[in-house]
Every structure is written in C-alpha cells, then in structure tokens.
Amino acid sequence: MAAHLFRRNFIQTIIASSVTAIAGSSIIKAQSTKQLQKGNQQMSFTEKWDKVFSKSSKVDHEKIMFKNRYGISLVGDLYIPKNRSHKKIAAIVVGGPFGAVKEQSSGLYAQTMAEHGFIALAFDPSYTGESGGEPRNIASPDINTEDFMAAVDYIGLHELVDRERIGLIGICGWGGMALNAVAADKRVKAVVTSTMYDMCRVMSKGYNDRVNLEERTQTLEKLSRQRWVDAEKGVPSYQPAYNQLTGGEEQFLVDYHDYYMTARGYHSRSVNSGNSWTITMPLSFMNMPILTYISEISPRPILFIHGEKAHSLYFSQTAYEKAAEPKELMIVPGANHTDLYDKMNIIPFSKITEFFNIHLFV
Structure with a gap:
C-alpha cells in the first residue's frame, strides 16, 4: 500500500503528477543473477538471499519461474519443508501486499507456512519486482487475478504437491485479488486474507467511500486525458515516489513508511519502497469491482484476518458480510x-x- 496513492485527497493525488519513469532503476544489480529464456522473454533474477527476513533452516528454498495466461513470465520463491514424508503434500500460494515484492511479507508468510508443513509459493505480480511485463510498475485487477491462478497452475504440476489440496493467502490489496481468483478458480480449496484491501473499492470511492460521483467523474476525465500525454511520449508518466513523509500525515501513512522505508521492510524492487505506480494505473480498478462474485467461493471456506486498530478493517468486514458460509472473521x-x-x-x-x-484435508 502506498502513501501518496491513499492520502485524504486520494483522487486529486493520483492525477497530480507526471514524472519520469523511475521503475527501471529500481531493479537490483545483483551480485549473482540467473538468466532464463522464456519464449522471447529474457529474464534475470538474483540467486542470493535478499529477503527482508531471515532464511529458515527448516525449509529448502529455490527460485522458480512460470508464465501466466497472457504470456508474462513470473518469478517466485518456492519454500519446501525439509522434514517431509514421501507422500505428496498440500500447497499454499501467497501474494501481496499491493505494491510489495516477494522478498517482503508474502515471502515471510510462505516460508512460515513451509515451516508448518506446506509447500508454499510467493511470487512477484506481473510488471513488478523480478517478474516480466512492460512497462514497469503497473497493476490490473484482471491480470493480477490471473497471476494467482497461474501460480496455481505451476504449483499443481509440481511433483511434490497434491493438487487437490491447494490454498491461497492474499495479503493487503492482494487479499481482494485472492478472493476474486478463488471465486473463479475452483481448484483452490480454501482461502485466507490478511489485513485485506479491496483495491477497486478504494480507488473508485476513496477511503470509507467518501468520493462522490462528481469527484469520480473528474478523476476519470483527468486519467483518460493523461493517456494522450503518455501515448504522445510513448512511455507512461509516474506518480510521485511512495511513502515519503513530509510531516503531519495520518498514522496509517506513518505505519506504511515505517515498514517500507526502514530496515524493517525496505526493498529496492518494491513499488512502495520509494518507487511508484504509473499515473493511469487506477483506471481499470475504478471500473472493475473484483468482489462481485465473492459469494460463489462457497462452499469453500474463507478466513478473514484483520487488525482491530487497522484503518482498513472495514474492507474485511464488508467482504465477510457479502461472503457465503463457511466463513470466519478473526480480528486481532x-x-x-x-x-x-x-x-x-x-x-x-x-x-x-x-x-x-x-480444510485442505477433507
């Protein structure tokens, strides 16, 4: 989640800036890299451990690559329990937060689930991190939902995985993506969201649904015209660098900074660690509500997890109300x-x- 995108004047901020694309410079010049050719796409990713969390001695780790349905090559980290039987075991696919990379929260969740006996995969979404796609640092409710489903493709074909026992974890903005994916992808047997955001809702309506139709229309007008600017230049314009504090910000923006811009969670490939999305990134989110079919996840179970003091708690509460049983909302x-x-x-x-x-062993 990024500070400038979600300030109180959220709608105006999205379209206010037109800066030179900085995403290309955010790719780490790794000391040790691996080159893979996927179709016409040359991919390079680091082999060294560059996570913001410590490597566990209880799991095996490997970098992997797979393609989504749109032909974009995605790079992931696969975590496999060292203490495992010869039988095929259950698997968990993990994504998020929105604007983060697999070296941050999703990787921590995946490694921890592997310590608990699951094969787990954390991956970079299309157009971000070490994954493919041009231009850099754009997002899409459709393509990013597909990224989850493509990860299920990959993990279900792994020789150690029982493909009938696959679950998803979506963190922050990827919680909504996970729910959208599971509504359509009947191969997934259970889904957990942690500190969930509905990205379509917040981009379309602002925080706590405060944006009215007139404001929404004005934003869409400006974003639409920004497309002509980008088309004429041949490259997209980018929003200001995220999570840079100037003073007086609301507490949740300070919290984002304290994760993404400090040793706690900073990673140079992360959009939220001082990089930025394109200015026009919100367009498709504003027009495609991703939780329309959340009730169709049933009869597969959903576990919503959210913090009691989180500014975003209402996203999980609303999603919980719309979801069909079986479902559970755990407030920490x-x-x-x-x-x-x-x-x-x-x-x-x-x-x-x-x-x-x-729920993966019924």
Whole structure:
C-alpha cells in the first residue's frame, strides 16, 4: 500500500503528477543473477538471499519461474519443508501486499507456512519486482487475478504437491485479488486474507467511500486525458515516489513508511519502497469491482484476518458480510494494518495453519 496513492485527497493525488519513469532503476544489480529464456522473454533474477527476513533452516528454498495466461513470465520463491514424508503434500500460494515484492511479507508468510508443513509459493505480480511485463510498475485487477491462478497452475504440476489440496493467502490489496481468483478458480480449496484491501473499492470511492460521483467523474476525465500525454511520449508518466513523509500525515501513512522505508521492510524492487505506480494505473480498478462474485467461493471456506486498530478493517468486514458460509472473521486485538505484514508475535500463523489443516484435508 502506498502513501501518496491513499492520502485524504486520494483522487486529486493520483492525477497530480507526471514524472519520469523511475521503475527501471529500481531493479537490483545483483551480485549473482540467473538468466532464463522464456519464449522471447529474457529474464534475470538474483540467486542470493535478499529477503527482508531471515532464511529458515527448516525449509529448502529455490527460485522458480512460470508464465501466466497472457504470456508474462513470473518469478517466485518456492519454500519446501525439509522434514517431509514421501507422500505428496498440500500447497499454499501467497501474494501481496499491493505494491510489495516477494522478498517482503508474502515471502515471510510462505516460508512460515513451509515451516508448518506446506509447500508454499510467493511470487512477484506481473510488471513488478523480478517478474516480466512492460512497462514497469503497473497493476490490473484482471491480470493480477490471473497471476494467482497461474501460480496455481505451476504449483499443481509440481511433483511434490497434491493438487487437490491447494490454498491461497492474499495479503493487503492482494487479499481482494485472492478472493476474486478463488471465486473463479475452483481448484483452490480454501482461502485466507490478511489485513485485506479491496483495491477497486478504494480507488473508485476513496477511503470509507467518501468520493462522490462528481469527484469520480473528474478523476476519470483527468486519467483518460493523461493517456494522450503518455501515448504522445510513448512511455507512461509516474506518480510521485511512495511513502515519503513530509510531516503531519495520518498514522496509517506513518505505519506504511515505517515498514517500507526502514530496515524493517525496505526493498529496492518494491513499488512502495520509494518507487511508484504509473499515473493511469487506477483506471481499470475504478471500473472493475473484483468482489462481485465473492459469494460463489462457497462452499469453500474463507478466513478473514484483520487488525482491530487497522484503518482498513472495514474492507474485511464488508467482504465477510457479502461472503457465503463457511466463513470466519478473526480480528486481532490491538493490531494495526502493517502489524500483520511481519510481526511474528501478532500474525496468527497457528490459526492459519489450523484452518488449512482442516480444510485442505477433507
């Protein structure tokens, strides 16, 4: 989640800036890289451990690559329990937060689930991190939902995985993507969202649905005209660098900064770590509500996890109301939005493990 995108004057901020694309410079010049050719796409990614969390001695780790349905090559980290039987085992696909990379929260969740006995995959979404796609640092409710489903394609073909026991975890803005994916992808047996955002709702309506039709229309007008600017230049314009504080920001923006811009969670490939999305990125989100079919996830179970003090709690509460049984909403006492990114004493991994152990083995 990015500060400038979601300030109180959210709508005006999106279209206010037209800056030179900076995403290309955010790719780490790795000391050790691996080159892979996928069709016509040459991919390069680092082989060294460059996560913001420590490597576990309980799991094996490997970099992998797979393609989504649109031909975009995605790079992921696969975590496999060292202490495993010869039988095929259940798998978890993890994505998020929105604007983050697999070296941050999703990788931490994946490695932890592997410690708990699952094969787990964290991956970079299309157009971000080490994954393919041009231009850099754009997002799409359709393509990013497809990214989740493509990860299910990959994990279900892995020789160690029982493809009938696959679950999803979506963090922050990827919580909504995960729900959208599971509504359509009947191969997934259970889904967990953590500190969930509905990106379509917040981009279309602002925080707490405060944006009215006139404001929405004005934003769409400006974003539409920005397309002519970008088309004439031949490259997209980018928003200001994210999570740069100037003073007086609301607490949740300070919380984002404290994760993405400090040693706690900073990663140079992350959009949220001082990089930015394109100015026109919100267009498709404003026009495609991703939770329309959330009730069709049933009879597969959903576990919503959210912090009691998170500014974003209402997203999970609304999604929970719209979802059909079986469903559960777990509110973590005293936790804010970013506490569930990486605080191991707060993230309820025992609950998540119990949930998947029950629902992936029925």
